[in-house]
Amino acid sequence: MAPFECFQRECRIYELLSKHPHPNIVTGFQSSSKPDCIVLERVKPLEESRKNSTKRLRGTWILELVGVLSFMEEDLGYLHEDVTISNVGVGHDNRLKIFDFGSAIPKNDNDFEYQLLEDLFNVANCMYFLATGIDVFGEAKSAADVRRIREDLQKGKYPYSDSARMYQEVIEACWSRVRFTSFEQLKKAVDALGAQTAGDMELSANESPSPDLSLLDGLTREEGWLKEEEYRIAWSNNGFEISFI
Secondary structure, rough: OHHHHHHHHHHHHHHHHOOOOOOOOOOOEOOOEEEEEEEEEOOOHHHHHHOOOOHHHHHHHHHHHHHHHHHHHHHHOOEEOOOOHHEEEEOOOOEEEEOOOOOOEEEOOHHHHHHHHHHHHHHHHHHHHHHOOOOOOOOOOOHHHHHHHHHHOOOOOOOOHHHHHHHHHHHHHHHHHHOOOOOHHHHHHOOOOOOHHHHOOOOOOOOOEEEEHHHHOOOOHHHHOOOOHHHHHHHHHOOOOOOOO
C-alpha cells in the first residue's frame, strides 16, 4: 500500500474520531499550517509498560483493548487491520491506547469478513501477551516458523500458559476462528468473565497534553505523503517506476 493511501486512511479515522472520540485511541493533533501532518500523543510501548504493571491493571488493559476494537467496528464502521503488540501503547493516564490506522478498512470492503477473523486472531495474540508477557511469535526466525506457530495456535496445540488460563476459552476461540464473528461478541464474552473493569480503577481524567504545533512550521514537506499523482511524479523523478494495481 502506498504511503499516501495509508495517510489518507489515518486521516479518515481521525476525522471520524473528532466527532466520536475514544479514550483508548491515541489522540491526534493536526496543524492548520501543515494539513498533511498528524502529530500523535506520546505513549509508552506496551512491552515497556507491562513490565511495571499489576495483574489487575493488565486485566483492565485487556478489557480496554477489546472494547476499543468493538467501538471501531460498531461505532466507526472500521477494522484496524493491523492489531499487533507494537501498535498498542499506554498513555500518561495509564489507559491502553491503540494507534496506526494506515491499514484500516470499512465495513463495505470486500475483504471485511476475512479481515475480521484475522483481527480477532491478532487481538488474541495481544491478550495473551498482556496476560503472560509472551509474544507467541517472538521466537519465530523464518516464515516457516510463523506458519508452524500459527497452525499450532489454530489447532489448539500451542503450549498454553497458566498465567492466561482465565482467558483461555476466548483466546483459543479467536485463534481457531470457530466462535466469534464480531468484536462485540468477543467483548461480551470477556465481560462475562467477571474480570477487572476499567471503571474499578482510578484512571486520570486529564486530557492528553497538547503539543506545540508551531514546531511543524519549519519542517520540510515529505514528498512520499503527497497525492497519488504527485507521488508518482516525485518518485519517477528519482528514477523509480511506480505502478499501482
